[in-house]
Amino acid sequence: MFPLPNGVAYNSYLINDEKTALLDTVDAAISAEYLENITHALNGRQLDYLVINHMEPDHCANIEEILRRYPSVKVIGNPKTFQFFRQYYTMDMSDNYIEVKEGQEICLGSHTLRFYMAPMVHWPEVMVTYETSKGILFSADAFGAFGAISGNIFADELEYDSYFLDEARRYYTNIVGRYGNQVQALFKKLSGLEINMICGLHGHLWRGDMIPYIMDKYDKWSKYLPEKKGVVLAYGSMYGNTENAVNALAVKLAQRGIKDIRVYDVSKTHPSYIISDIFKYSHVVFAAPTYNMNLYFPMDSLIRELAVLNISNRKVSLIGNHTWASAALKNMTEMISNMKNMEIVGTPIDIKSSLREDREGELDNLADAIYESMDD
Numbered sequence: 001m002f003p004l005p006n007g008v009a010y011n012s013y014l015i016n017d018e019k020t021a022l023l024d025t026v027d028a029a030i031s032a033e034y035l036e037n038i039t040h041a042l043n044g045r046q047l048d049y050l051v052i053n054h055m056e057p058d059h060c061a062n063i064e065e066i067l068r069r070y071p072s073v074k075v076i077g078n079p080k081t082f083q084f085f086r087q088y089y090t091m092d093m094s095d096n097y098i099e100v101k102e103g104q105e106i107c108l109g110s111h112t113l114r115f116y117m118a119p120m121v122h123w124p125e126v127m128v129t130y131e132t133s134k135g136i137l138f139s140a141d142a143f144g145a146f147g148a149i150s151g152n153i154f155a156d157e158l159e160y161d162s163y164f165l166d167e168a169r170r171y172y173t174n175i176v177g178r179y180g181n182q183v184q185a186l187f188k189k190l191s192g193l194e195i196n197m198i199c200g201l202h203g204h205l206w207r208g209d210m211i212p213y214i215m216d217k218y219d220k221w222s223k224y225l226p227e228k229k230g231v232v233l234a235y236g237s238m239y240g241n242t243e244n245a246v247n248a249l250a251v252k253l254a255q256r257g258i259k260d261i262r263v264y265d266v267s268k269t270h271p272s273y274i275i276s277d278i279f280k281y282s283h284v285v286f287a288a289p290t291y292n293m294n295l296y297f298p299m300d301s302l303i304r305e306l307a308v309l310n311i312s313n314r315k316v317s318l319i320g321n322h323t324w325a326s327a328a329l330k331n332m333t334e335m336i337s338n339m340k341n342m343e344i345v346g347t348p349i350d351i352k353s354s355l356r357e358d359r360e361g362e363l364d365n366l367a368d369a370i371y372e373s374m375d376d
């Protein structure tokens with residue numbers, strides 16, 4: 001689904017108390033190592049509980065094998081968890097189920113697990129588990145990130161901001177992005193809890209100062225508010241004329257003193273990266289040609305996906321291109337106007353094949369309008 005140049009981590013947690021509890025499992029790609037790790041960590045003990053916070057296959061591929069190895073294990077989930085289990089897998093584990101409700105607790109000895117439902121963060125069956133003695137939140141896919149873990153497991157042990165944050169944002173915006181309201185609802189539900197550590201199912205673990213750090217990012221992302229001022233210019237181009245106009249505009253923006261300008265060719269860069277940067281920055285320019293009386297399809301697809309992810313509150317400028325009958329600009333304008341609180345900045349430009357010198361003033365005007373709107 002997504003390019004993973006830095007890999008991805010699948011996290012699963014074992015609590016070794018009077019009772020033993022495993023929280024979620026991992027993807028089929030790493031079953032062998034995972035099962036070896038479980039055997040090692042249990043050191044001959046039985047597994048008493050398996051908590052399924054999230055029934056997505058990348059966390060559930062080993063449930064059946066865990067049941068074969070530990071047939072008396074009690075599997076904790078909610079009615080939807082077990083419904084999805086039956087949809088994906090064939091083993092009958094009805095004798096192992098413990099169905100939990102909101103706020104229900106299970107005591108392991110010195111640790112107690114409390115369950116909170118987190119529907120649509122980002123699947124319907126999702127719940128999170130709060131360990132009450134230490135204040136640890138097992139947050140399912142919330143607070144996850146792309147990027148494998150290289151030794152350090154805590155986000156405070158590395159340069160998170162400069163290296164990992166982009167991949168955390170790309171993960172959130174593309175996977176959870178649509179469900180900002182549900183993320184906010186979960187935050188509200190958990191607001192009274194003392195949370196000392198957050199353990200998600202992908203990427204680094206959060207503790208100390210890194211908890212307010214990532215909560216602040218999540219708050220912005222889930223409210224669809226930009227983190228920074230800056231302009232993403234996303235273009236499609238077959239012969240390079242739209243590309244030329246976008247490059248000229250990028251230089252004009254830089255000449256006006258705008259910082260953080262990001263130019264993307266929608267046919268070359270995977271949309272997940274462009275989407276992530278559009279969530280990050282305040283402004284976006286979409287530029288694309290007309291293609292068989294439609295919007296050039298890679299751009300059409302990008303804007304549709306952004307709409308599905310509920311992107312809102314951005315300042316948008318538009319450039320179309322056509323040779324005999326224009327459709328791209330009209331389609332982009334319609335799509336953007338159907339999104340929430342998207343302000344069109346400057347006068348859209350519809351290039352006729354290539355931007356002639358006598359129309360350069362329009363590009364200057366657009367650059368001025370974008371520059372002026374940066375202060376709003």
Ligand SMILES: Cc1cc2nc3c(=O)[nH]c(=O)nc-3n(C[C@H](O)[C@H](O)[C@H](O)COP(=O)(O)O)c2cc1C
Pocket residue numbers: 236237238239240241242243289290291292293294321322323324325326327352353354
């Ligand atoms: C397959 C194809 C379909 C096209 N369809 C249209 C069209 O329906 N209407 C139009 O005005 N131009 C159409 N064009 C022309 C492009 O929109 C035009 O060449 C534009 O200037 C390309 O911009 P670019 O140089 O950035 O690729 C089409 C071009 C191609 C290759």
